[in-house]
Amino acid sequence: MTDAADVKGKESYHHGDLRAALLVAGEAVLAETGVEGFSLRQVAKRVGVSHSAPAHHFGDTQGLLSALAAEGFRRFLAAMLARQAEAPDDPREQMLAQAVGYLDFAESAPALFRLMFGSDRIWPSTPELAEAGRAAYRNLTDGVARLRGLAPDDPAALPDVVACWSVAHGFAHLVIGRRMEPVQGLSRDEREALLRQAVAKVLD
């Protein structure tokens, strides 16, 4: 029942896949303490490993947080694609599904979401992180371009891209920050409906 029990297979001196285990534990610590209280020592403790072990894999706190953020962007994109996959293959419906996936991710991992979009404790220019973020962004621009009948990189799509992104991001951020009082009391379905309405206003 100790923290060490969270991770299996540590009878031997070598861990096996400490890097992956640190990422899992790192996300749990992030969720519990927020970015503000995050420390490498807590992560090491949770994995049941010496506190100097993480440095071996990630250098320092920013290194681990950047890796977590990169992983986060990949799951972020996956969450949007999952909603899109079960939505009708219509440009407008695809955009709405994308927004709902945006919210899914933010609600499922609020601390990670804030780390990705609001923290100074990561290096946004890390290649892995930059690429993961770009992939998510490309999904958005592709969706808007398709809806408007433009080429994928036509700058004429920018105003719509910015508007869609802003509304989904603002909604998600206000919800997880519990700063949008009238929405706090609603059910998940009602929140989702409000988000769809808001995005629809932008698209139509």
Added chain:
Amino acid sequence: MTDAADVKGKESYHHGDLRAALLVAGEAVLAETGVEGFSLRQVAKRVGVSHSAPAHHFGDTQGLLSALAAEGFRRFLAAMLARQAEAPDDPREQMLAQAVGYLDFAESAPALFRLMFGSDRIWPSTPELAEAGRAAYRNLTDGVARLRGLAPDDPAALPDVVACWSVAHGFAHLVIGRRMEPVQGLSRDEREALLRQAVAKVLD
């Protein structure tokens, strides 16, 4: 030229208005280190006062941060009203001006903005803080109600309120987080124009 020189009139034992001085210094520390690195000791040092003095006025870090956030909400509202005052007295123009004021504030005090909307290091239920936030929110609902010809507290305004708030908030948050790449390179005027376009999409 020491930090203590930032604040005048401390020849005497008693400071005079330490509470106010701590708020000023607190905001400077917040801007420099972000919420993540914020500490009472740094604030005390900047004012040139013993590190145990702040406790006298604010209890602990959360108390000072909550006071800063409350002050932030009042300035946030003031920033929106300032833009509204110089805009035509037309419901739609007033809403656009409000959004631009939203961005003004976020860009002028990004760390404070994040503290107000995204941090767990404040108590959102502090009376002073809750009231300041509510006042800003009321300005938004009044604007939407006026635009739609509804009573100020008609729940039918909710979808529009949420949509406007989300788009302004998301835009501002993405800009100050430097996470909206295509917008980073633009001038202040171009960013403002993009925001106005985005809000207009919601309103029309």
Added chain:
DNA sequence: TGTACATCAGTGAACGCGCGTTCACTGATGTAC
């Protein structure tokens, strides 16, 4: 198949640091008489 050796992965003690909190204190101010 067996041995020697290099490399890799994780250990654990030690360090210095900045933090929040506590507490007995002292200087300044205001009030009662």
Added chain:
DNA sequence: TGTACATCAGTGAACGCGCGTTCACTGATGTAC
């Protein structure tokens, strides 16, 4: 007007804590011959 005293505001030493970083180490693994 003057004195005594209570209250308030800020001091500074001390404490224990968790942190990141360093470093000599040791156990495990893989490879060369």
